[in-house]
Amino acid sequence: MKTLAFLLTSFLLSVSFCMAQVDTVYTHTSKIPCVVKEITPEFVKYSFPGEELINTVYKNAVQKIVFKSGREEIFAPSAHSKKVANLHAFENVTITLEKNEVNGFLKLGEASSIAQGNTMFSALNQVEDRAQKRLKIFAAMMGGNLVYITQNEATKASSWGSNNVRYSKPTESFLTGMVYSTDVLDINKFKARIGGKTEFSAVESANFTGTTTSIRVYPSKRILKLRSIKEENGLLTIEGSLEGASKHKAFRVASFDEEFFHIFYEDKGTAYNIKMKI
Known part of the structure; x- marks a missing residue:
């Protein structure tokens, strides 16, 4: 029994020693023992111990890095995302047109919305605001807090007529986006x-x-x-x-x-x- 305990203790100390000789990248979902090679504005590049192959992880997905020296580098949460605890907090959903702002986050699915002006004279920005609000509500119901717009179509009001009959088309905004969450449920x-x-x-x-x-x-x-x-x-x-x-x-x-x-x-x-x- 003493021999077994000694071997187990030696193994754990060996593992701890090996872990101390590498850097550790903490993402939202995992812990990666590795050798950090480079930190760019968008990526953290690393290699696994004993390998030369370069792997990458988006900085958005990284919470912190503990270097083998003991120094820690904390990565701030995305400035473009807020906490959405439930569907009633839909106003906290962030809408972005920049693809790099969602890289590394959890993709939940696609959402779309359409809004029309009540009259021909409805302002386009007001109609777009309503379309964005609907998109935020849908995202919050899915559990998301970030939407990347993939399609944005807007038409201003127009009118035409013939034979003394007049037709009109109200202002309209159509949005499609991919919903993301910056938090992964455990x-x-x-x-x-x-x-x-x-x-x-x-x-x-x-x-x-x-x-x-x-x-x-x-x-x-x-x-x-x-x-x-x-x-x-x-x-x-x-x-x-x-x-x-x-x-x-x-x-x-x-x-x-x-x-x-x-x-x-x-x-x-x-x-x-x-x-x-x-």
Whole structure:
């Protein structure tokens, strides 16, 4: 037994010594023992110990680097992102036209919105503001806090006529964007939070069609029965059944805290966000 304990202690000390001889890059989802080669405005470049191949990770995804000397370099959160705890904080969603501002963050999916002026005289910027608001609401319901615009089409009001009949087309704005989250949900923390429970009761339901600028929120007692939880490409998904959504067998976890978690799904162009009591 003494020999076994000695060997185990020697192994742990050896591992600790080896780790101390390399740098460690901490991302939002992992810890990478490596040799940091270069830090550029967009990337952290590194090699694994004993290798020459250069790997890269976006700086947006890096929280800190602990160098083998013991020095730490902390990377500030993206200046372009804010915390969106739930769908009611949609105003904190950031919209960007710069692709490099979303590099390294978790992609949640695509969202689109369209807004029209109430009359021919509606200002284009007011219509665009409404389209952006709808995009922010949709992103918040998905659990996102950052939207990269991939398509932006706007038309000003116009009119024409013939044979004494006059036609008009109102001002219109159409936006499509990719929704991102700067935070990755931890499946182990979520499992620990809910314990061994497999049945949950909703306290609030919300839906949004993208053709209005307001979310429909109402009390709810829908029951969610959980069969399994899985994580794939950073997305946390519950497989199970939900009252009122019988054809859906999987629901993505948009966010969670000590008391509640929110699930998200879409059906026929409508986004749903259900608040479940833990």
